[in-house]
Amino acid sequence: MRKLALNDEILLSVQQPARYIGGEVNMVVKDPSQVDIRFCMCFPDVYEIGMSHLGIQILYDMFNRREDTYCERVYSPWTDLDKVMRQEQIPLFALESQDPVKDFDFLGITLQYEMCYTNILQILDLSQIPLHSRERGEEDPIVIGGGPCAYNPEPLAEFFDLFYIGEGETVYGQLLDAYKENKKNGRNRLAFLQAAAQIPGIYVPAFYDVTYKEDGTIDRFKPNNPCAKEKVTKELVVDMDQVPYIEKPLVPFQKVTQDRVVLEIQRGCIRGCRFCQAGNVYRPLRERSVEYLKESAKKLLDHTGHEEISLSSLSSSDYTDLPELVNFLIDQCSSRGINISLPSLRIDAFSLDVMSKVQDVKKSSLTFAPEAGSQRLRDVINKGLTEDVILSGATEAFKGGWNRVKLYFMLGLPTEEKEDMEGIALLSEKIAEAYYDTVPKEQRHGKAQIVASSSFFVPKPFTPFQWARMCTKEEFLERAYLVKNKFREMKNFKSLKYNWHEADVTVLEGVLARGDRKVASVVEAAYKNGALFDSWSEHFDNSLWDKAFQDCDIDPDFYTVRERQIDEVFPWDFIDAGVSKEFLKREWLLALEGKVTPNCRQRCSGCGAKVFKGGVCYEDKD
Amino acid sequence: MKIRIKFSKQGYMKFVGHLDIMRYFQKAMRRGKINIRYSEGFSPHQIMSFAAPLGVGITSNGEYLDIEVTDQDTPSFTSQTMTKSLNQVMVEGIQILSCRKLPDTSKNAMSIVCAADYTLRFRERAILEDLEMFFEKLSAFYSQDQIMITKKTKRSQRKLDLKPLIYHLERRGNAVFMQVSAGSGDNIKPELVMESFYESQNWEYPPFGFLIQREEVYGHDQAGNKIPLEEFGENIE
Numbered sequence: 001m002r003k004l005a006l007n008d009e010i011l012l013s014v015q016q017p018a019r020y021i022g023g024e025v026n027m028v029v030k031d032p033s034q035v036d037i038r039f040c041m042c043f044p045d046v047y048e049i050g051m052s053h054l055g056i057q058i059l060y061d062m063f064n065r066r067e068d069t070y071c072e073r074v075y076s077p078w079t080d081l082d083k084v085m086r087q088e089q090i091p092l093f094a095l096e097s098q099d100p101v102k103d104f105d106f107l108g109i110t111l112q113y114e115m116c117y118t119n120i121l122q123i124l125d126l127s128q129i130p131l132h133s134r135e136r137g138e139e140d141p142i143v144i145g146g147g148p149c150a151y152n153p154e155p156l157a158e159f160f161d162l163f164y165i166g167e168g169e170t171v172y173g174q175l176l177d178a179y180k181e182n183k184k185n186g187r188n189r190l191a192f193l194q195a196a197a198q199i200p201g202i203y204v205p206a207f208y209d210v211t212y213k214e215d216g217t218i219d220r221f222k223p224n225n226p227c228a229k230e231k232v233t234k235e236l237v238v239d240m241d242q243v244p245y246i247e248k249p250l251v252p253f254q255k256v257t258q259d260r261v262v263l264e265i266q267r268g269c270i271r272g273c274r275f276c277q278a279g280n281v282y283r284p285l286r287e288r289s290v291e292y293l294k295e296s297a298k299k300l301l302d303h304t305g306h307e308e309i310s311l312s313s314l315s316s317s318d319y320t321d322l323p324e325l326v327n328f329l330i331d332q333c334s335s336r337g338i339n340i341s342l343p344s345l346r347i348d349a350f351s352l353d354v355m356s357k358v359q360d361v362k363k364s365s366l367t368f369a370p371e372a373g374s375q376r377l378r379d380v381i382n383k384g385l386t387e388d389v390i391l392s393g394a395t396e397a398f399k400g401g402w403n404r405v406k407l408y409f410m411l412g413l414p415t416e417e418k419e420d421m422e423g424i425a426l427l428s429e430k431i432a433e434a435y436y437d438t439v440p441k442e443q444r445h446g447k448a449q450i451v452a453s454s455s456f457f458v459p460k461p462f463t464p465f466q467w468a469r470m471c472t473k474e475e476f477l478e479r480a481y482l483v484k485n486k487f488r489e490m491k492n493f494k495s496l497k498y499n500w501h502e503a504d505v506t507v508l509e510g511v512l513a514r515g516d517r518k519v520a521s522v523v524e525a526a527y528k529n530g531a532l533f534d535s536w537s538e539h540f541d542n543s544l545w546d547k548a549f550q551d552c553d554i555d556p557d558f559y560t561v562r563e564r565q566i567d568e569v570f571p572w573d574f575i576d577a578g579v580s581k582e583f584l585k586r587e588w589l590l591a592l593e594g595k596v597t598p599n600c601r602q603r604c605s606g607c608g609a610k611v612f613k614g615g616v617c618y619e620d621k622d
Numbered sequence: 623m624k625i626r627i628k629f630s631k632q633g634y635m636k637f638v639g640h641l642d643i644m645r646y647f648q649k650a651m652r653r654g655k656i657n658i659r660y661s662e663g664f665s666p667h668q669i670m671s672f673a674a675p676l677g678v679g680i681t682s683n684g685e686y687l688d689i690e691v692t693d694q695d696t697p698s699f700t701s702q703t704m705t706k707s708l709n710q711v712m713v714e715g716i717q718i719l720s721c722r723k724l725p726d727t728s729k730n731a732m733s734i735v736c737a738a739d740y741t742l743r744f745r746e747r748a749i750l751e752d753l754e755m756f757f758e759k760l761s762a763f764y765s766q767d768q769i770m771i772t773k774k775t776k777r778s779q780r781k782l783d784l785k786p787l788i789y790h791l792e793r794r795g796n797a798v799f800m801q802v803s804a805g806s807g808d809n810i811k812p813e814l815v816m817e818s819f820y821e822s823q824n825w826e827y828p829p830f831g832f833l834i835q836r837e838e839v840y841g842h843d844q845a846g847n848k849i850p851l852e853e854f855g856e857n858i859e
Contacts, residue, residue, distance in 0.1 A: 001633040001714060009830045012679045017637040025649070025713055251649060253642045305649030336652065337660045337668065360664040
């Protein structure tokens with residue numbers, strides 16, 4: 001049996017020791033001495049969160065298909081173990097071999113949300129790897145980042161040796177080959193970084209210099225090494241049927257957030273919501289064929305034994321063969337006690353019919369994401385959902401027996417006025433009224449339950465709103481109170497509920513999302529002040545960050561509430577994500593005029609993603 | 623048809639708690655393509671029940687769960703094939719030891735559990751210099767007529783005589799072997815016995831001092847005899 005890195009005394013004195021033992025169903029076992037490359041893949045959050053992430057499962061499977069590579073995993077030790085490891089100077093270890101991460105060739109860290117940045121420093125620190133790329137030597141692993149936050153890697157630039165921009169399936173093979181070749185020829189770390197810099201999609205931050213204007217914005221961003229490219233173009237899979245999908249995903253012992261088979265049906269989105277980073281950076285939409293997915297679903301269910309399967313995509317309703325796929329799954333699953341979960345479905349006759357088959361109507365709720373309270377503001381954000389559609393969808397659902405509705409909104413969107421905010425309460429009220437108008441008293445299962453939640457809007461890179469001013473914490477809270485008070489005036493107040501998100505953490509997310517290299521010092525200072533697990537509200541302590549901003553003499557307002565000029569050079573401008581800055585500019589100006597842009601299947605708007613030569617841009621239009 | 627499954631839980635699997643082991647077996651039934659029965663209703667669940675939860679940190683050679691399968695009188699499998707199918711989908715550390723058919727009228731394992739065997743080995747760090755003295759004193763402790771202790775639960779404390787609940791206690795090599803009462807009545811944890819012994823000697827009980835292993839779990843038959851749970855079933859040939 002494998003030896004564990006931690007002894008029984010430690011494991012029996014921390015919460016949930018199964019987080020640290022590995023050994024899960026479908027874990028890959030290899031002899032580390034028989035491979036050329038040891039890759040440790042990290043999700044910088046606690047095990048239950050990290051194990052729920054699809055991307056790591058895909059890369060884990062892909063790397064381990066290579067005979068010369070052993071890919072293992074590591075997650076953030078929870079605060080109890082963190083303390084013990086520091087006290088006893090136990091180096092952070094990978095779950096599979098239980099060997100120290102510092103002995104690996106690569107440490108790959110996925111960047112899924114900004115609030116995990118202090119956890120990245122925890123991982124490096126506990127691994128006993130120098131925090132800064134420039135301090136690392138020949139014995140240290142190559143630290144590489146990827147994932148959505150890599151679309152603005154600058155706040156993390158000094159902590160990483162490399163960033164991989166885009167989807168992992170394409171050039172990781174090339175990168176690993178280059179590493180092996182470099183090692184075989186006895187060449188050093190710098191030589192490898194130079195080779196890596198020439199691979200498409202790979203960004204080596206040390207090979208670029210940034211100079212700033214007096215006002216603090218970027219003057220020039222230039223390569224300082226001949227191997228570094230001017231522009232780093234995102235990598236993307238053109239034909240989704242040509243890349244292997246996982247067959248044997250890891251099945252954790254513990255209950256994790258995504259305790260189910262996740263079937264990725266497509267990547268990208270045709271919708272063009274102007275606030276949505278994923279919808280922009282993952283363009284164009286690329287579907288997997290329904291045959292591929294059927295085959296895949298069968299294998300995944302057989303190999304995991306999961307009791308639930310879920311479809312993953314940004315907007316499942318846009319998948320061409322959805323009815324065929326869903327009927328197949330119902331057919332396969334119903335006799336085997338397997339549930340089907342269908343997130344991100346538009347509510348219409350088809351989806352209501354399907355949902356009534358796969359879930360208990362009385363126990364489940366319907367979800368709408370109008371995102372904004374008024375039609376005017378929904379046009380600004382290009383959310384093609386109208387009040388009529390919402391009300392008729394809800395009415396149909398009420399007829400079908402549902403009485404619970406969840407509504408998701410954002411507050412602090414560009415151009416937002418009082419009427420837009422009040423619209424959140426008014427729309428919720430109309431839905432409640434639709435329930436009481438539709439369902440006769442004797443057929444009601446209690447009151448309608450309409451739960452509206454709002455998060456606060458954070459402008460993200462590579463969206464038309466990347467120029468937008470973000471609200472202050474006070475403005476956010478004022479808006480939330482305004483909505484809350486409006487809810488109190490509603491006739492069906494007792495059927496309505498309104499929640500809102502934390503404001504402190506949103507402001508910080510805003511700084512990190514559009515931050516530049518200067519922000520790195522704040523992240524490091526906050527970590528040294530004790531900030532960790534910032535995405536966990538019970539651990540988030542804003543005062544640690546306030547102090548960090550002061551100590552580093554960095555003004556957070558520069559990144560959040562400042563008005564940006566239309567020609568400003570952004571820290572992430574060196575990345576070519578497909579969607580062009582010209583397109584984003586056009587969209588930003590259209591947004592300010594409240595004009596909508598049709599989706600990719602209605603008309604091509606020339607966003608720039610067509611250069612990848614695939615997906616919806618080349619679909620048959622007949 | 624009711625099936626009783628016996629398995630062992632060894633190595634690092636001891637850190638996986640009881641609820642997670644239940645979830646693990648639910649998934650294993652699907653991976654192993656066992657035609658387990660499901661309850662009726664909108665969210666059907668597998669008909670499965672465990673005999674006696676095992677604490678985190680304890681290994682075992684005698685864990686039990688009962689399931690029902692859809693096969694009627696003539697099963698499509700034998701004890702051997704079912705054991706094999708399940709072992710093919712197990713992780714390192716969990717091994718299926720037997721799958722046996724129970725009489726249709728038999729009660730589920732949990733309700734008949736009455737006793738369990740445990741072995742307690744000293745961890746290297748906690749090993750005593752004078753083992754002979756340790757076992758002499760332990761033997762004297764056990765031969766008392768009465769062993770009064772205070773058993774603490776979440777809600778209350780109560781005085782309890784441990785003596786009649788320890789069915790057997792002896793030295794085996796350098797380890798302590800004991801058979802104690804288990805199940806829904808008086809469930810005695812082996813640590814409780816050792817803690818009481820240490821307390822009686824005015825010794826400080828070393829936390830994590832012993833490696834504890836459950837060896838077997840027993841149920842009462844109709845005549846009141848203690849029988850390993852496995853023996854309530856018969857082999858399917």
